[in-house]
Amino acid sequence: MATDSAKQDEKPAIFEPISGENEDTGLTEIQSLCVNCEEEGTTKFLFIKIPFYKEIIISSFYCPHCSASNNEIQSAGTIQEKGVIITCKVQNKSDLNRQVVRADIASVSIPELGFEIPPASQKGTLSTIEGIIQRSVDGLQQEQPIRKSLHPDVFEKIEAFIGKLKTIRTGETPFTLVVNDPSGNSFVENPHAPNHDPALTFTHYKRNLEQNKALGLSIELPEPGQGLDLKNEVITFSTECPSCGVTNETNMKVVKIPHFKEVIIMATNCDTCGKRTNEVKSGTGFEPKGKIITLKVKSTEDMSRDVLKSETCTIKIPELDFITGGNAISGKFTTVEGLLVDLKAMMLETNPFVGGDSATNDKLRKFVEKLDSLLKGATPFTLILDDMNSNSFIQNIYAPEPDPCLSEVEYERTYEQNEELGLNDMNTENYTS
Incomplete structure (x- = not known):
């Protein structure tokens, strides 16, 4: 009973x-x-x-x-902490079959044609790249008979543009598809996952005030000029939980990392839904060079090393043929083990195409199994942090003596990297107002 x-x-x-x-x-x-x-x-x-x-x-x-x-x-899920810009280079007909999850707040554009589907102009869809183009063609054709009678010149221009859309829909003409989603909930399939897809890039960004308002979010910052002592005090200010929207307290503190530099750590814990977020920012300016940090992980002691991963840092694990962009995981102050756990969560939680029986999904499952093997300490591996702003750090457990498992190499940034950091147009000399 x-x-x-x-x-x-x-x-x-x-x-x-x-x-x-x-x-x-x-x-x-x-x-x-x-x-x-x-x-x-x-x-x-x-x-x-x-x-x-x-x-x-x-x-x-x-x-x-x-x-x-x-x-x-x-x-029906939560709004992500950051927005995302997804850029996909469509080079052949098979690329047109990539699945696309597009939120209704996201815009879709094709730069080569000067074409854009504005945010909220269409409802969210689960489709393919070809399906998005076909839906655009159908939408443009819908009013063509009326335009032909009332505005023949407009009819001719739109008819020519429809012809261009139909041409790229065949897959014979390469083009670029860009999805810009402030909510971070859109996705374009990577058929090569978990390996890097050279035709697909994800760029995460912080939303501006207008985008937060469009998503129903707002952030209230403390009033300036209050004489805050960031170095000796934990500063608390109100923010809204990105998961449930309830107002919470965010703690912020400047921390000096031994043998490195000052960083700003911000942490939020939502008592309502249990969402936890932490973010690390550099407390210094731009470094003149980038830096590559390589760690040979051979023991459980190495798994406990402190790691500071900035937002501009790329993570590489050669043994897994794995590489992720700088913004795939936000800035974190954790351990080697904690970083691997975050990578596993990223692969499972942010990829909508893991389930099923396809060959791609089988690759993802095998990748996660290998990652689990690294977490258990059963397999030695190499962790590489490539930070173009030199704001990342891996603990030297032999400091101040050299660490036999740790190496650092500085390098000159490329023009593209300086452009991403916004340094090419920055003028700090002979400046006049």
Whole structure:
């Protein structure tokens, strides 16, 4: 009886894991007004949890009177800490089949054509690159008969542009697809994962005030000029949790790392949803050169070394043929083991295409297995931090003596790296107002 009672008390999950074996997915249907003919149609909602990614809501509308239909996808997960710009070089027809998760707040552009789909102009979709182009073609063609009668010159220009879209849709003409999502919830498939995809780049950025307002977020900073002593005090100010939106306290402190430099550590702990965030910023200016730090990890003692990874630092593990961009993981002050844990979480939680039985997913699973082997200390490996601003650090456990497992090499930054740091246009000499 107790068992039966417990089963009755159990509530079914709203979001069902997506699975080929699960046919009963909890489909919800409601009657809704058709905006086309103003008759009654049917909207179906499907609440799905994509493995290792997030929860989404798929909605599908169909009107039996005029045959109008509409499909949308909405993220039911949290807004990410940073926005993301995804750049994909489409070079052949197979690239057109890359899956794309596009949030409704995201803009999509093709620089070669001067074409852009503005934010909120279309609902969120789960599609392919070819599907996005086809949807744009359909949208432009919709009003063409009216334009032909009323504005022939506009009709001709749009018709020519539609022809360009149809040309790149064949995959014979290379082009660039750029997805800019302030919420950080959009994604473009990497068919080579977990290996680096040279045609795909992710650039994470901090949202500006307007973008935070568009997402319903706001940040209140403390009033300036309060005589704050950052070096000797922990400064507290109010921020909103990026996960649930509840106001929390963020702690900020300047810390001097021995044999390195000063850094600013900021940490937030949300008591409502349990979300924890920590971020590390350099307390100094731009260094004149970049630096490559190489650590040979041979023992559990090496796994406990302190690591400071800045936002401009690239992480490489040659034994796994693994490389990640600087902004893939935000600035952190952790250990070697903690950094590997963050890499594992990044691979599993931010990649919506891990689940399933494809060869790509099998590669990802094998990569995670190898990463687990490194975490257990069963396999020696090499950790390389390549920081173009020289603001990253790995602890020398023999300091002030040389460390036989640790090496550092400085190098001159390239023009492109200086451009990314905003140094090429910075004038600090002979400046006049």
